[in-house]
Amino acid sequence: MxxxxxxxxxxxxxxxxxxxxxxxxxxxxxxxxxxxxxxxxxxxxxxxxxxxxxxxxxxxxxxxxxxxxxxxxxxxxxxxxxxxxxxxxxxxxxxxxxxxxxxxxSSVSLACARLGWPVESVEVVSLVGRPPAALRAALQPGRRVLVLGGTAGAVGDTLDEAGYGPSRVVVLSDLGAPTEAVGVESGLQVIAIDCVAAPGSRPFARVPGLPDDAFEHDGQLTKREVRAVSLSRLAPFPGELLWDVGAGAGSIAIEWMRAHPSCRAVAVESRPERAARVRRNADALGVPALRVVEGGAPAALDGLPRPDAVFVGGGVTVPGLVEACWAALPPGGRLVANAVTLESEAVVAGWYGRLGGDLVRLAVQRASPVGGFTGWRAAMPVTVWSVRKDTP
The missing domain is CATH 3.40.1010.10 (Tetrapyrrole methylase, N-terminal domain)
Structure with a gap:
């Protein structure tokens, strides 16, 4: 004992x-x-x-x-x-x-007592052994955040970069000790943030479907509307692990992790420049713990921890890929695959015939200038196949 x-x-x-x-x-x-x-x-x-x-x-x-x-x-x-x-x-x-x-x-209870903040209304972010970018996902207008670990300088820089420079920041040191102080840094400190967005900034909610320009990308990106639908079918629950296969810009994996602080994800991407871009997007959007695996699937999937859900955004026509993803899922696991080309549509249609699930085609049109007027421009339709594994 x-x-x-x-x-x-x-x-x-x-x-x-x-x-x-x-x-x-x-x-x-x-x-x-x-x-x-x-x-x-x-x-x-x-x-x-x-x-x-x-x-x-x-x-x-x-x-x-x-x-x-x-x-x-x-x-x-x-x-x-x-x-x-x-x-x-x-x-x-x-x-x-x-x-x-x-x-x-706890230091959190003591900090809330000093500030007059209800404990249940506060989000806690630990930067012990984690980069300051981990704070970004918790930043929202009007939100109160307590940071464990980290320094006031690093936290301040992160707030400025994320568009929350006007936020009120208080450093509480040595809580409960005779040396307790406000505004003095020490080895035992809690940093309190009352989040205020800077004028002209654009806060991001945790609801799936961030704007496309929230991500750095080269065009290989699951677009906003399709992303929101795909994530709704992946259905992230706290603590679950996602494989994002053919990650592109990493948008699905990143939004999965933003759904809850305990959600985890592995982004699998074969092209090194895209894998590097996924890492930058993960830092910028507050989920630096996203694991990025460089390599082609299905070979790159070997040895990965078992997922609760799998998203196939690219490479669905690669022989053996869907089979490997399906075999990796436990009972209750979810598989979502997106198809744009006729060839990839044929593959997902075949799997739909074998395993069932849900097959949806999404057609999005956006208003844009047509001379001096406004008209609709259609994006390429996307077929979304989603299925739940109910048996081993």
Missing amino acids: ITVVGIGADGWDGLVPASRRAVEAAGVVVGSARQLALVPETGAERVPLPSPLLPNLPGLLDSLLGSLPDRAVCVLASGDPMFHGIGSTLVRLVGAERVRVLPHV
Whole structure:
């Protein structure tokens, strides 16, 4: 059994009796150098957390739990260990039945208390180990955001680049400690953002169907109306993984990930210049965690984690591609394929005949100048085949 004790910047004085007893009873106390300095000497062995943490933590746990089975292990964590903390990692590694968590007040709760913000109305973005671009997806007019990790300078630059320069930004440092301060940066800080869009800027909603010019592209782009329909059929749920095969500009994968912060995606693109463009679009639209795989499908799909949904935006005529995507899906998985040419339409029509699903042809016309008047110009129609895998 591992006991995880949340501790705040107020240190030992801020711990409730149960948390103090857990530390005092431990034979081994594990934590960062800062955390270990917050608790008194109890005679326990003190073990610093390794750096980098995630690659080395499993080995440390094997050592502690294997060689010291009879000694209680206490791991110190900042604030609430289950909120962007080590508690969640430990549960994933050893199982919930072997982890006892004694939480402290989180920095988010303390920040909201100082600002007078209802906790349930705030979005939290962690920049610990993540680039500042991860903040972009959370920025919307009137939204309140708390940033964990990162610096005020990096956050400010991101706000300016995203068109939210006028936002009110407050740095809250050492929350709960005697050294607590506003506007002073420290190693323990939360950055609060009251989002205000700059005049003339164009905020982006999370509803599928961003404007086409939100993406850098070379023409290989699933257009706005078709993209919205395709994503509605892919139906992203929190935590799910998408394969975007023949990604082009990456618009489907990017909007999938914008649907919820826990949504994940792999964009598979055979052309290096397009793969680089997908990465730039992902950064610009706030989903830098998008994984980009360079290579031709179906070979490039080997070894990828199993998807919950697959979008085939290009290459549907490649032999074996649809078969590989369909085989990879679990029961309940969704496959959506778009076709523009007669040859690709013939392929999806054949699969529709075999597997069923839904077959829709979309024809979009846009108003544009015709001399001194306005007329309709038709885009190429797109056939969208979508199907759900109800059996293994």
